[in-house]
Structures are given as structure tokens and as C-alpha cells.
Amino acid sequence: MSTFAEILLNGLSLGSVYALIALGFVVIFRATEVVNFAHASLLLAGGYVTAVLHDDIGFWPALLAGIAGAALVGAAVEFLVMRRYRGTDHSVLAIVTIGVDILLTTELTRRIGTDVLTLGDPWGDAVLRLGPISLAHTRIAAFVAAALLITAFLLAFRYTSWGVAMRAAAESAETAALMGVRLGRVSMGAWAVAGGLAAVAALFLTVFPTPGLERATSLAALKAFPAAILGGLDSTTGALVGGLLVGVTESLATGYQSDLTFLGRGLGDLAPYLVMVAILLIRPAGLFGTKELARV
Amino acid sequence: MSGAGLVVRDLSVGYGPVRALRRVSLEVPEGAVVTVLGANGAGKSTLLRAISRTLSFHGGAVTGGTVTLDGRRLDRLSPDRVVAAGVCQVPEGRRVFARMKVADNLRAGALGGSGSGRSAALARVHELFPVLAERAGQRAGLLSGGEQQMLAVARALMATPRVLLLDEPSLGLAPLMARRIADTVREINTQGTSVLLVEQNAALALRLATRAYVLEVGEVTLSGPAAELSASDEVRRRYLGVVDEDAAADAEQATDRTLTRWEG
Numbered sequence: 368m369s370t371f372a373e374i375l376l377n378g379l380s381l382g383s384v385y386a387l388i389a390l391g392f393v394v395i396f397r398a399t400e401v402v403n404f405a406h407a408s409l410l411l412a413g414g415y416v417t418a419v420l421h422d423d424i425g426f427w428p429a430l431l432a433g434i435a436g437a438a439l440v441g442a443a444v445e446f447l448v449m450r451r452y453r454g455t456d457h458s459v460l461a462i463v464t465i466g467v468d469i470l471l472t473t474e475l476t477r478r479i480g481t482d483v484l485t486l487g488d489p490w491g492d493a494v495l496r497l498g499p500i501s502l503a504h505t506r507i508a509a510f511v512a513a514a515l516l517i518t519a520f521l522l523a524f525r526y527t528s529w530g531v532a533m534r535a536a537a538e539s540a541e542t543a544a545l546m547g548v549r550l551g552r553v554s555m556g557a558w559a560v561a562g563g564l565a566a567v568a569a570l571f572l573t574v575f576p577t578p579g580l581e582r583a584t585s586l587a588a589l590k591a592f593p594a595a596i597l598g599g600l601d602s603t604t605g606a607l608v609g610g611l612l613v614g615v616t617e618s619l620a621t622g623y624q625s626d627l628t629f630l631g632r633g634l635g636d637l638a639p640y641l642v643m644v645a646i647l648l649i650r651p652a653g654l655f656g657t658k659e660l661a662r663v
Numbered sequence: 664m665s666g667a668g669l670v671v672r673d674l675s676v677g678y679g680p681v682r683a684l685r686r687v688s689l690e691v692p693e694g695a696v697v698t699v700l701g702a703n704g705a706g707k708s709t710l711l712r713a714i715s716r717t718l719s720f721h722g723g724a725v726t727g728g729t730v731t732l733d734g735r736r737l738d739r740l741s742p743d744r745v746v747a748a749g750v751c752q753v754p755e756g757r758r759v760f761a762r763m764k765v766a767d768n769l770r771a772g773a774l775g776g777s778g779s780g781r782s783a784a785l786a787r788v789h790e791l792f793p794v795l796a797e798r799a800g801q802r803a804g805l806l807s808g809g810e811q812q813m814l815a816v817a818r819a820l821m822a823t824p825r826v827l828l829l830d831e832p833s834l835g836l837a838p839l840m841a842r843r844i845a846d847t848v849r850e851i852n853t854q855g856t857s858v859l860l861v862e863q864n865a866a867l868a869l870r871l872a873t874r875a876y877v878l879e880v881g882e883v884t885l886s887g888p889a890a891e892l893s894a895s896d897e898v899r900r901r902y903l904g905v906v907d908e909d910a911a912a913d914a915e916q917a918t919d920r921t922l923t924r925w926e927g
């Protein structure tokens with residue numbers, strides 16, 4: 368039972384990090400209706416900035432720089448690339464993001480090389496013991512940080528003018544434009560916010576027990592993709608639930624790997640996708656996604 | 664044409680190779696209600712899209728002509744700047760933000776305004792449409808058709824526009840509700856907002872407007888004071904559904920004829 372509780376708590380923590388990434392997917396999708404395949408490279412960019420700066424300026428300023436850096440990269444991608452294609456079919460735009468991802472990831476992996484970069488976090492490998500349950504400080508920090516950020520985001524989404532503009536643009540870009548909403552600013556803001564959230568997620572994907580930031584970190588970020596899809600790509604609630612579901616599923620599959628050897632190795636990596644497929648078979652729009660309705 | 668108010672001059676619009684408007688000119692003087700009549704596909708909505716600069720959402724573009732407000736060119740501005748300049752459109756089919764609450768719809772409408780005077784604008788729309796204050800916390804998609812139209816108009820008024828563009832406000836509404844919307848448009852105009860009204864319901868539009876234009880296949884074919892257009896045989900037959908033999912006589916009797924026929 369203690370093992371189960373430990374796995375569950377670790378899964379929730381991991382899931383909250385996935386939720387941060389999935390929220391980025393959803394924010395961009397809602398603001399622009401584009402599925403952003405370049406999200407993993409934004410995450411890698413944020414993590415990389417934090418990793419190279421923390422020795423010189425300290426962890427917290429480096430983390431802020433990483434968040435700002437990823438936000439800037441996101442805003443720049445929107446301004447320099449996506450904006451030029453506005454009005455183009457959304458599938459084409461999604462493919463453009465794949466191109467952006469290839470460019471960014473290639474440059475970042477060239478810089479990272481074969482190194483494993485640490486981000487200089489203050490939690491190290493410290494572990495909190497609650498009776499029979501052991502929980503890494505990094506996991507607790509991840510959960511708390513994700514919860515705070517997600518709460519702040521949702522409050523801003525609901526109560527600020529930025530949030531109203533984004534929700535209006537998500538419902539109907541043309542009507543929002545008729546009301547004076549600056550769609551370019553909304554779209555750029557969405558990319559920047561998604562970049563910033565991804566940078567925070569980069570930190571918690573690379574701290575203990577993970578050795579650090581490496582080329583493959585962007586692959587870990589892709590696990591948030593099934594989280595966003597199964598939650599419903601246009602639902603912030605869906606991103607949270609989807610993230611937690613993927614985190615817990617992955618944690619359980621990895622934790623009980625030894626009991627599931629008949630299914631082969633690497634079940635933890637596969638499980639999120641299996642859950643996504645199972646949910647989409649029952650609810651094609653995802654758990655909280657908007658069903659597409661057509662008047663006939 | 665003078666430069667006061669909203670002036671559209673020789674406006675041409677195309678959707679790719681299709682020409683939707685050809686050299687359309689009209690004027691909405693300060694404080695006036697002007698209507699544009701026409702059948703489906705005449706180019707009425709295209710005209711409003713061209714003024715509010717949202718043609719690009721439909722693959723269209725202005726190919727010639729100008730749109731000015733008090734002499735200031737609007738036809739090179741982005742949609743948000745057109746709203747900031749004082750021209751706001753209520754789109755056809757209401758298009759309220761259905762998943763958002765009524766209060767948030769009104770907040771969205773205020774985003775295009777100057778920022779100052781939001782509470783005054785809110786007080787004004789609540790006075791015009793008390794039901795929106797009662798339903799502030801309700802999702803807009805759950806309102807009735809008439810209430811949604813009220814919300815659409817109120818949302819546009821939140822930007823405190825000088826010129827309100829209304830695209831088919833009576834579409835799909837029961838006659839009683841359409842009359843109520845018409846009364847509200849009159850009230851809005853009395854409070855100082857000019858109105859450019861695009862309508863298929865010609866009877867309603869001609870009652871509200873001081874001047875009217877008839878659009879046919881992208882061209883202005885008839886224009887003049889609304890009262891005279893109402894009496895015109897052609898308008899009565901084609902847009903008001905009047906087929907009696909007196910129609911022609913009425914038109915002949917209309918004194919001081921100032922209707923102008925387009926000579927293109």
C-alpha cells in the first residue's frame with residue numbers, strides 16, 4: 368500500500384508538470400487553433416538558458432531568465448513565422464510548427480551535444496520521509512509550483528482583459544476582431560505564456576531523479592501531447608486532468624513494471640498513449656473538449 | 664459628398680476573381696440612421712466587412728475606393744483600429760460568445776474602446792437592455808434569440824462607437840422581438856450614435872432610416888430619402904412585397920422627388 372501511495376504521489380507530481388506543458392498546447396490551440404508541434408523545443412530552449420546561466424547568476428535569476436527566454440522564443444516564432452501564415456489552413460500551420468521545431472531542436476541539440484546539463488536547483492536529491500512513504504523534494508516542489516502557476520493562469524484567464532480577449536478569440540476570431548480585440552497580440556501572448564510554462568516544466572523534468580537536461584529531454588515533453596489530446600485540445604480543465612492522468616498512468620506502469628513483464632519493457636513510456644487511444648475511442652473530442660457541431 | 668460622418672466612396676471588393684462590390688458609394692451623416700437594402704448575395708454584408716476591415720477572414724479584399732470617418736481613412740487600418748476610431752459592427756447571426764457569460768461578452772465588447780468610460784457604457788447598455796443585467800452570470804449561449812441579439816448590440820455599444828454597423832438585426836426573430844430591436848436602434852440613435860443598418864426586412868429598415876440605398880449584385884442601384892424609397896413602386900414591389908395597383912400611383916404622387924438612379 369505504501370508503494371502504491373508513493374507511486375501515486377510521484378505520478379501526481381509528474382502529472383502536474385505534464386499539465387503545465389499541456390496547458391501550453393491548449394493556450395496556443397485556443398488562441399490560434401494551431402496544434403503546436405514546436406512546444407518541445409520551446410521547453411528545451413527554456414531549460415537550456417537556465418542551465419547555462421545558473422553558474423554565473425544563481426539558480427533563481429537563471430530560472431527567470433529561462434522563463435523569459437522561452438517566452439521570447441515563443442513570441443518570436445509567432446511574430447516571425449506564424450503571423451506570416453495567418454489565414455492559412457490550420458493543418459498547414461501545424462506542419463509549419465514541425466519545421467520550426469526541427470530548426471530549434473537541431474540548434475539546441477548542437478549546443479547541448481552529448482552533455483547532461485544540470486540546472487542548479489536548490490532541492491538536490493533530498494527526500495522527505497512520511498512514515499513508509501519517501502518523496503523527493505523536487506517532486507513536492509514540482510507539484511506546488513505547477514499548482515500555483517496553473518491557479519494563477521486560470522485566474523488570469525477568467526478575470527483579466529487578456530483572458531477575456533483570449534477566450535473571445537478562441538470562440539470566434541472574426542467576431543473578436545470586430546470587437547476590437549488585437550488578434551496578433553492575443554496570439555503572441557499565447558505563445559509567450561506557453562513558452563514560459565514550458566520553461567518551468569523543463570526545470571522539473573530535469574531535476575532529481577532525472578540526471579539533467581539532455582538532448583532527449585524534448586522527447587519527455589512529448590508525453591504532454593497525449594495529455595492535451597485526451598483532455599480535449601481546447602480545454603484548460605482537460606489539460607490539467609489529462610496531465611495528471613498521464614503522469615499517474617506512467618508512474619503506475621513504471622512502478623509495477625516488474626509485475627507486468629509479460630507485456631514487455633518500456634510500458635511506462637507507452638501507457639500514456641494507450642490511455643489516450645482508449646479515451647478517444649469513447650470520447651473522440653477528449654474528456655473536456657468541445658464537440659464539433661454542424662447544423663444540418 | 665461631404666467629409667462628415669462615415670463616407671464610403673467608389674468602394675470595390677473582390678473575393679479572388681469574384682467581384683462582390685463595384686464602385687459603391689454611400690454616406691452616413693453624423694447622427695443619422697442609414698439603411699442598405701438588398702436581396703441575398705447583393706453584397707450587403709461584404710460592404711460592412713469592408714468597412715470594419717474583416718474581409719480577410721472570408722478571403723476577400725478591397726480592390727478600390729475609400730472609407731473615411733470625418734475625413735480620416737479607415738480602409739488601411741486593422742480591425743481593432745477601426746473600432747478604436749469609432750466604428751463597431753454587430754455581425755449577422757448575432758455571433759455572441761456562447762461559452763462566455765453575458766458579463767464577459769460585454770467585457771469583450773469594451774476591449775476595443777478607449778478604456779475610460781467603461782462603467783458609463785455598461786450603465787447605458789443595462790439601461791437599454793435590463794435583461795442583460797439580470798442574466799449577467801448566465802452563459803450567452805443559453806439566452807433566447809432575441810436576448811442574444813440584444814447582447815450582440817450591447818456588446819458593440821460597450822466600445823462606445825460613433826457609428827454602429829448593424830448586419831440583419833431582425834434575422835430569425837419573431838415580429839414582436841424585431842420591433843423591440845428596432846425601437847432600441849431608434850433609442851441608440853437618439854442618444855447620438857449614427858447607425859448603418861443592413862436589412863432584408865425592408866419595411867422595418869425604411870421605418871427606422873432617414874436615407875436608404877438599394878444594393879443589387881454589388882452595385883448601388885437606387886438611393887434617396889427612406890420615405891421616398893418606401894413610396895417607390897420598385898421598392899414596394901421588390902422589397903416590401905406590395906403588389907397593389909396603387910403602388911405606382913403612390914410613387915407618382917410623391918412630391919419633391921430626390922431619388923437618384925445609378926447611371927453606371
